[in-house]
Amino acid sequence: MLKKMQRRFILAAMAAFGTVTLVLLAGINIVNYYRTAAAQDDMVQSLLQRETRLAERPGAVPPPVGDMPWGGPEAEFTTRFFAVHYDLSGRVRFISRDHISSVDEETAEEYAEAVLEKSRKKGYYGEYRYRVSEGGTGMTVLFLNAAGPLQYMRSLFLVSSAIGAASLLVVLGLVVFFSRYAVKPYMKNIERQKRFITDAGHELKTPITSIAASADIAAMEYEGDEWIDNIRKQTARLAKLVGDMVALSRLDEEAPLPEKAVFSLSDAAWETAEPFAVLAKAEGKTYTQNIEEKLTLYGDRGTVQQMISILLDNAIKYSGENGEIRLDIYRRRGKICIEVFNTCNLPDISDLGRLFDRFYRVDESRSSRTGGTGIGLSMAQAIAEAHGGRIGVRSEEGKRIWFQVVL
Numbered sequence: 001m002l003k004k005m006q007r008r009f010i011l012a013a014m015a016a017f018g019t020v021t022l023v024l025l026a027g028i029n030i031v032n033y034y035r036t037a038a039a040q041d042d043m044v045q046s047l048l049q050r051e052t053r054l055a056e057r058p059g060a061v062p063p064p065v066g067d068m069p070w071g072g073p074e075a076e077f078t079t080r081f082f083a084v085h086y087d088l089s090g091r092v093r094f095i096s097r098d099h100i101s102s103v104d105e106e107t108a109e110e111y112a113e114a115v116l117e118k119s120r121k122k123g124y125y126g127e128y129r130y131r132v133s134e135g136g137t138g139m140t141v142l143f144l145n146a147a148g149p150l151q152y153m154r155s156l157f158l159v160s161s162a163i164g165a166a167s168l169l170v171v172l173g174l175v176v177f178f179s180r181y182a183v184k185p186y187m188k189n190i191e192r193q194k195r196f197i198t199d200a201g202h203e204l205k206t207p208i209t210s211i212a213a214s215a216d217i218a219a220m221e222y223e224g225d226e227w228i229d230n231i232r233k234q235t236a237r238l239a240k241l242v243g244d245m246v247a248l249s250r251l252d253e254e255a256p257l258p259e260k261a262v263f264s265l266s267d268a269a270w271e272t273a274e275p276f277a278v279l280a281k282a283e284g285k286t287y288t289q290n291i292e293e294k295l296t297l298y299g300d301r302g303t304v305q306q307m308i309s310i311l312l313d314n315a316i317k318y319s320g321e322n323g324e325i326r327l328d329i330y331r332r333r334g335k336i337c338i339e340v341f342n343t344c345n346l347p348d349i350s351d352l353g354r355l356f357d358r359f360y361r362v363d364e365s366r367s368s369r370t371g372g373t374g375i376g377l378s379m380a381q382a383i384a385e386a387h388g389g390r391i392g393v394r395s396e397e398g399k400r401i402w403f404q405v406v407l
Contacts, residue, residue, distance in 0.1 A: 005183055005186065005187075006179050006180070006183050009175075009179050009182060009183055010172075010175050010176060010179050013171075013175045013179075014168070014171070014172055014175060017168070017171050017175075018168060021164045021167060021168060022164075024164075025160050025161065025164050028156070028160055029153070029156060029157050029160060032153060032156055033153060036149045036152075036153060037129070039149075040129040040144060040146055040149065041122060041129070041131065043079070043144055044081075044122070044129055044130070044131045044142055044144050045131065047079075047081055047083075047142055047144065048083075048131060048133045048140060048142050051083045051085070051096060051140055051142060052133065052135055052140060054096065076099075079099060079144075080099055080100045080102075080144075080145035081099050081100060081142060081143060081144045081145060082095065082096060082097040082099070082100045082103055082108050082142075082143055083095070083096040083097075083140055083141065083142040083143070084096075084108055084109060084111075084112035084140070084141045085138060085139075085140050086138045086139040086140070086141075087137070087138040088137070088138050090139075092109055092112075093138060095108050095109065100145065103143075108143075111125060111126075111128070111130075111141075111143060112141040112143075115130050115132065115141055116132070116141065120132075124146070124150075125143070127145060127146060127147040127150060128143040128144060128145055128146060129143070129144045129146040130142065130143045130144070194249045197245055197246060197249040198246055198249055198250075200242075201242045201243070201245060201246040201249075202246075204238075204242050205239075205242065208235060208238055208239050208242065209239075211231070211235050212232065212235045212236070212239065215228055215231045215232045215235060216232070218231075219232065241375075244375050244376070244379060245375065247379065248358075248375060248378060248379050248382055251303075251379070251382035251383060251386055257299065257300040257303060257386050257387070259300065260298055260299050260300055261298070261299075261300075261301075262296055262297070262298050263296065263297060263299070263301040264294075264295070264296055265295040265296060265297040265304065265329065265336065266291055266292065266293050266294060266295045266329070268301050268304060268305050268308075269291050269295075269305075269308055269327075269329050269338075270291060271305070272305045272308045272309050272312070273289055273291070273308065273312060273327055276309075276312040276313070276316060276325075277289070279316060280316055280319075280325055283316070284321065284322060285316065285319055285321075285322065285323045285324070285325060286322075286323070286324045286325065287325045287326075287327075288324075288325075288326045288327075289326065289327040289328070290326075290327070290328045290329070290330070291327070291328075291329045292329060292330040292331060295329065295330075295331060295336060297336060297387075297407060299387045299407070300386075300387075303383045303386070303387075304383065304387070306379070306383065307338075307379070307380045307383040307384065307405065308327075308338065308340075310376045310377065310379060310380045311338075311340040311380060311403050311405075312325070312327065312340060313376070314340075314376060314377065314403075315340050315341070315342035315403075316342075318342065318344045318346065318401075319342040319343055319344060320343065320344060320345050323342060323343045323344070324341075324342065324343045325340075325341070325342045325343075326339075326340070326341040326342070327339070327340055327341075328340075328341075335406050335407065336406070336407045337404060337405070337406055337407075338404070338405040338407070339402060339403070339404045339405075340402070340403045341400070341401070341402045341403075342400075342401060343399065343400055344398065344399065344400070344401050345398065345399065346395075346398040346401070347398055352393045352394065352395060353393075355377050355393055356377050356378055356380075356381045356391070356393075357378065358374065358375045358378045359374040359375060360374065380403075380405070384405050384406075384407065387407050388407070389405060389406050389407035390405070390406055391403065391404070391405045391406075392404050392406075
């Protein structure tokens with residue numbers, strides 16, 4: 001339980017830090033992408049206007065690239081682009097490649113055809129940012145070499161991701177180290193609580209045993225006395241409660257089941273269910289069971305049988321007259337499922353999870369009549385978790401209820 005608490009603390013801290021880190025990384029890279037793409041689109045748009053004027057006036061001297069709003073003395077030599085001009089019929093008029101040497105006319109036309117097939121006005125094609133413009137004389141597809149900015153974006157993504165991953169590892173180490181101190185007060189309190197329950201249980205056993213023995217002797221002398229019978233019943237109930245509390249406290253320990261072994265769950269379930277089948281029949285209730293054969297489980301046979309016993313006992317107690325009870329044990333997707341169903345007449349509970357709270361009772365009067373201690377389902381949950389499993393419950397308007405254990 002203590003290790004589980006520490007793991008939950010670590011998971012919660014890392015989930016929070018990981019979410020913040022992921023948002024920051026995504027925000028930085030997304031903003032950088034859109035700002036870079038916007039700057040390139042401005043360049044492409046300016047160059048398109050230059051190329052459009054050139055297409056409208058064949059033979060005219062185009063304005064220098066350095067005269068563009070974003071240009072400069074070196075822009076004429078650092079800005080690499082080419083354009084493919086089409087006439088109104090869709091045929092290539094000419095290809096402008098004065099500012100690039102690595103692309104021939106055949107490749108330029110191939111790039112333009114590939115872009116036009118996408119039916120998109122702008123975007124990236126390989127290492128080029130392109131834009132398609134339509135005018136009165138035809139259509140122009142301009143490609144701006146964006147290898148530098150694209151490489152920068154990739155480098156920023158890789159570097160930021162590496163820094164983020166390294167930060168997560170560093171924070172994980174720090175959280176694991178400091179979590180010991182964070183949960184230490186809770187661990188001390190839980191240890192004190194468990195020690196108190198264990199010590200109190202041992203201290204109570206002696207007076208309970210003495211009271212029970214005295215009541216038995218008194219019953220011999222005053223046979224049929226209702227007060228003595230009540231003392232004996234309450235003493236037995238108190239002894240069971242103390243035993244259950246001590247057992248539940250042990251299940252909360254780090255290694256609650258030190259003697260785990262592989263055993264036949266099918267045989268253990270048949271052995272446990274047999275007395276309850278007889279009891280249900282004696283009370284006029286319908287009991288059915290379907291236990292898959294040759295099921296094996298690695299765990300503690302005794303506590304698993306105790307868990308099945310708790311669920312069946314709970315089903316018989318709350319199934320009412322002419323009730324129906326069903327036990328199903330089977331394997332599904334590599335996991336073992338134990339289901340106990342029974343009809344009932346309970347108030348509709350908004351939070352079914354409270355059924356596993358210690359000493360929680362749906363119906364106080366009925367619980368006192370059936371002699372329950374109020375921690376049976378808590379023990380069933382602790383046994384399931386001690387075997388690395390879980391237990392759940394669902395109900396239909398308080399008329400039917402299913403408990404399912406997955407191991």
